[in-house]
Amino acid sequence: MDKNKIYQGNCIELLEKIQSETVDLIYFDPPFFTQKKHSLRTRNNARKYEFDDSWNSLEDYLNLIESCLVACKRVLKSTGSVFLHCDKAASHHIRVLLDRVFGMNNFRSEIIWSYRRWSNSKKGLLNAHQNIYFYSKSTKFKFNQIYKDYSPSTNIDQILQERERTKNGKSVYKKNENGEVVLGKAKKGVPLSDVWEIPYLNPKAKERVGYPTQKPVLLLKQIVKIASDEGDLVLDPFCGSGTTCVAAKSMGRNYIGFDKSEDAVELAKKRLDEMIITESNLLKKGKASYVEKTDFEISLLKSIDAIPVQRNNGIDGFLKSHFDGKPVPVKIQSTTETIDDAKEKLDKASKNKNYKLKIIIQTRETNSSRLFGYDTDIEIIKANKLEIEELKKKIAIQKGWKP
Amino acid sequence: MDKNKIYQGNCIELLEKIQSETVDLIYFDPPFFTQKKHSLRTRNNARKYEFDDSWNSLEDYLNLIESCLVACKRVLKSTGSVFLHCDKAASHHIRVLLDRVFGMNNFRSEIIWSYRRWSNSKKGLLNAHQNIYFYSKSTKFKFNQIYKDYSPSTNIDQILQERERTKNGKSVYKKNENGEVVLGKAKKGVPLSDVWEIPYLNPKAKERVGYPTQKPVLLLKQIVKIASDEGDLVLDPFCGSGTTCVAAKSMGRNYIGFDKSEDAVELAKKRLDEMIITESNLLKKGKASYVEKTDFEISLLKSIDAIPVQRNNGIDGFLKSHFDGKPVPVKIQSTTETIDDAKEKLDKASKNKNYKLKIIIQTRETNSSRLFGYDTDIEIIKANKLEIEELKKKIAIQKGWKP
DNA sequence: ACCGTCCCTGAATCATTGG
DNA sequence: TCCAATGATTCAGGGACGG
Incomplete structure (x- = not known):
């Protein structure tokens, strides 16, 4: 199966066409189990996109997801990972499946994507997060650490001075024979945590294409960044409007996207083409690639x-x-x-x-x-x-x- | 069973002594499925508290939790709620139990308690949240809406300075007798979301009593505030060092606490006498101030x-x-x-x-x-x-x- | 393979200093 | 005397090490 393309069709059938152990990262974003029919119009009302989130039963839904997961596992390299995005309605059931397919000890993290949202006046807490389950195929998974700034309440001594333990186990700053503090080794910052605060969609950005449940590119970029390197292959078996592929492409990764909806595929292709158009324009002017x-x-x-x-x-x-x-x-x-x-x-x-x-x-x-x-x-x-x-x-x- | 007391013993047996439909809020914080032994000393090294989170199997663990949940449901009023605190290790299995006992349509929220904490050298994402599942006994549950600031950037806007008119009709900021501006009522703000950023109980905090896995009082106060009123009864069947009871008492609620450990019960009783609650500097001043x-x-x-x-x-x-x-x-x-x-x-x-x-x-x-x-x-x-x-x-x- | 122990880390407090 | 600045300390998660 060719890389850097979007395919329309049944995800399980399409997965069969991918060779075993060739994919580095799978972003798995199945339709949510919301029992609702979504439809949304584009800004100018020109086009209406629809998809159906209603299922006969939870069992049906979970069976489909499980078969997909099994097929996904086959195509993943042994260093590969899967990021499964789901919302509160069925997240616990889906994680049970993940445990079954990938194994409990290949659970890496529950990523919380948190965002601010317009308030509704419903009784109860405002829903402001979604869960992403990060499982790897084995314990020798690929992972690029991202470092963040230290908390503002952290003092610099803490970061730079070496410490040691006294006889009675107390931790104190280390001093040399002249009584001067000993400075430690170079620091990179704090490793990225499993709670990601990323705006839902930057309203200013032209990113919004009017397709339901579109994810912010920033979210996908972070996933692509930590779990793959340049030249790696990223697969999104439910690619929707193609955000994952856009993120992968913009970061020099190869991608493959599937979706059963022709609307979605068309839209994803258009988004990716826009990048290509820009690229070819640049080439025409004698410029390097995007x-x-x-x-x-x-x-x-x-x-x-x-x-x-x-x-x-x-x-x-x-x-x-x-x-x-x-x-x-x-x-x-x-x-x-x-x-x-x-x-x-x-x-x-x-x-x-x-x-x-x-x-x-x-x-x-x-x-x-x-x-x-x-x-x-x-x-x-x-x-x-x-x-x-x-x-x-x-x-x-x-x-x-x-x- | 008497209110405002801590009881030592088996949680299920003790629950039997509570009359049906008399409890307004249950904070359910079972031992996590960490398969680890927790131990900690008090600050002055005088006393060591321990408990064991290792279980024969996941089934054993879940069976225990389920029986407790069933017993808890019985004592809850029809307007009552349960907040179940667990971590990533078994959260999905526990939620399946909750669905079974309380019903899928009584699921209210998955609360994410997120915090920053010291890091470590793990390959992967830093663990920085725990999950709290909020289920109610029925859909006519008690809920007190809390409003938060709009966002850190609009913080100042929401405090309105009060205005008054001068003799010649000009609108000016109102000042008090000392010439200070009078601040008006804050706007209502955004309803509390399901992601709670509350500082982790700091190692240096005076609030710490030396019992492992101690939760910050602030977290419990928020739960008590949204799900109960003054004079209501709050139950913590795994009360540990008694944080929930301290929070409930400080807010004029009645409480009952259980723990199987005599150490814990003794400690909780002492805490309730002394009522040491440290305000989080960070939370009080706001992150922005740092x-x-x-x-x-x-x-x-x-x-x-x-x-x-x-x-x-x-x-x-x-x-x-x-x-x-x-x-x-x-x-x-x-x-x-x-x-x-x-x-x-x-x-x-x-x-x-x-x-x-x-x-x-x-x-x-x-x-x-x-x-x-x-x-x-x-x-x-x-x-x-x-x-x-x-x-x-x-x-x-x-x-x-x-x- | 498995256990206990030690080491490293940094968030947010408490403690001390300095003006 | 008090407040701000900054110095010092604790604790739990994970890795590494040793038996």
């Missing part, structure tokens, strides 16, 4: 008061404040570009735009001799990160260290 | 691969990679500081720490003459944002613009 902005780029842009723009290889953002009545485009030198490459791209992207100031943020040491020869009105600023790296090198040279 | 950094500062730190830290005036973050085997502290010059202020603070904060490199990120143009006179080993780097501002000024001067 790449997402990294966290580094986003934070750098924020730190200079710039607004990130997506999908433009020549310009990464614009300063919030204009200069001489015109916007100021900013390009961040990517790891694969020389400064001259960056200049060329920014020049091309800003052709005929009459910007009064263009900025490139240099992120690597340059050895290009053309740097000062290439004459444009582009200003180059060294990224603070690069300055710190150079500073470290300078001091090392002063101290006469060997590299 | 966060001192602006978005700009956080982004800047991330853009240089540093980890932000709060709670320290002299240091805003650390580089992720060490220099010469030591951490590298980073301070960002704040808008109210001169570079010299920043230097002094960073110097002070890194006293006795023996850092090999300290960095200040300059964010404002300096006019301090001392800048080059003040001699330290601190390195100063201009923030990219500042460089851009200076660049703009430079060009403006070149072009001969008036400011």
